[in-house]
Amino acid sequence: AQKITQTQPGMFVQEKEAVTLDCTYDTSDPSYGLFWYKQPSSGEMIFLIYQGSYDQQNATEGRYSLNFQKARKSANLVISASQLGDSAMYFCAMRGRPGTYKYIFGTGTRLKVLA
Amino acid sequence: DTGVSQDPRHKITKRGQNVTFRCDPISEHNRLYWYRQTLGQGPEFLTYFQNEAQLEKSRLLSDRFSAERPKGSFSTLEIQRTEQGDSAMYLCASSPPTGGTYTGELFFGEGSRLTVL
Numbered sequence: 672a673q674k675i676t677q678t679q680p681g682m683f684v685q686e687k688e689a690v691t692l693d694c695t696y697d698t699s700d701p702s703y704g705l706f707w708y709k710q711p712s713s714g715e716m717i718f719l720i721y722q723g724s725y726d727q728q729n730a731t732e733g734r735y736s737l738n739f740q741k742a743r744k745s746a747n748l749v750i751s752a753s754q755l756g757d758s759a760m761y762f763c764a765m766r767g768r769p770g771t772y773k774y775i776f777g778t779g780t781r782l783k784v785l786a
Numbered sequence: 787d788t789g790v791s792q793d794p795r796h797k798i799t800k801r802g803q804n805v806t807f808r809c810d811p812i813s814e815h816n817r818l819y820w821y822r823q824t825l826g827q828g829p830e831f832l833t834y835f836q837n838e839a840q841l842e843k844s845r846l847l848s849d850r851f852s853a854e855r856p857k858g859s860f861s862t863l864e865i866q867r868t869e870q871g872d873s874a875m876y877l878c879a880s881s882p883p884t885g886g887t888y889t890g891e892l893f894f895g896e897g898s899r900l901t902v903l
Contacts, residue, residue, distance in 0.1 A: 675828075704890050714875060716829070716894035723889070762828050766890050772817065773842060774892060776828030 673698045675763050677777035684753045685785050691738070692748040692780045694763030703767055705746040707737065710760040710779070719761075722746055753784045788812060790895035792878050798901045799868055806864045807898040811880030818861050819892060820853055821877040822846065829877055835861060868902045875899050 674697040684690035696705065707719040720732045722739045730737040738747040750757055763777045791810045799805050811818050816837050821829035832851070834842040837858040847853075850868075855861040865872055876899075879892035 706891055708894075714877075714897040714899070716877065716879070716892070718891040718893070721889040721891060764828075772819070772834045772836075773831045773844075774819075775831070776821075778826070778828050 673700070673703075673765055673767055673775045675765055675775050675777035677763055677780050679780045680778075681781045681783070683783050683785055684750075686755060687752055689749060689751045690753055690782065692750070692761050692763075692782065694746045694748065694777060696744050696746060696763070696765050698744075698765065698767065700767050703765055705737070705739070706764040706766070706774070707735070707746075707748045708762045708764060708776075709757075710762060712759070716762070720748070750782075755784050755786060758782060758784045790878055790880050790893055792876075792895040792898045794898060795896065796899050796901075798903065800903050801870060802867055804864065804866045805868060805900060806862055807876050807878075807900075808860060808862050809878030809880075809895060810860045811878070812882075812893055813859075815880035815882050815893070816858070817881040817883075818855055819879040819881075820861070820863050821879065823875040823877055823897070824873075832863075832876075865900075868900075870902045873900055873902045 676695045703724045705722045708716045720735045722730045722737045729739050734751045736749045760779045762779045766774050793808045818835045820832040823829045833853045835855040850866045853863045875897040877897045879894045
């Protein structure tokens with residue numbers, strides 16, 4: 672069975688500093704996709720970044736980068752130069768092999784950026 | 787705004803009543819998903835449509851839950867005889883056909899929050 676684990680219920684970071692949010696996953700599928708979403712207090716899930724299981728390079732998207740360590744089954748999100756607007760819940764998610772559409776989400780990490 | 791829209795945003799009901807939520811996906815998206823999110827948890831998959839066909843349904847979706855997407859456009863999620871345990875945020879998401887540069891991310895609405903008294 673597929674599983675996503677986020678072990679940090681809450682994190683604090685000083686404005687302008689970098690922060691790493693942890694995510695580990697478990698799957699027996701050789702082909703899968705990993706996603707990070709941000710959920711502000713308004714409730715909408717906002718897609719941040721994607722990493723495919725066969726991608727050779729770590730994904731980057733602006734201030735977001737994904738530290739993908741396949742052997743360790745980890746896909747940590749790194750946010751550089753944190754901003755007050757980054758305060759939100761962050762969810763790691765996984766999609767299984769192509770043809771499956773049941774995305775699995777972790778329990779999330781609440782990030783608070785301090786001024 | 788042409789994102790995913792959900793209605794109502796908030797619903798308070800008494801136990802035993804029926805409730806219905808509506809989701810309008812992004813117009814060119816053929817896939818539509820319903821998720822449930824309880825406090826302190828990540829979204830849990832409920833069901834998935836491709837066009838009008840309901841292709842996958844979670845065991846979380848008891849007989850009291852039914853979802854439809856009659857013309858492959860908007861979708862409704864109905865909960866009959868609500869229970870207090872149904873209190874949650876119900877999230878709808880959509881996605882386009884695969885291909886091109888699309889990487890598979892879901893496009894979510896802002897959710898419909900249900901409170902059952």
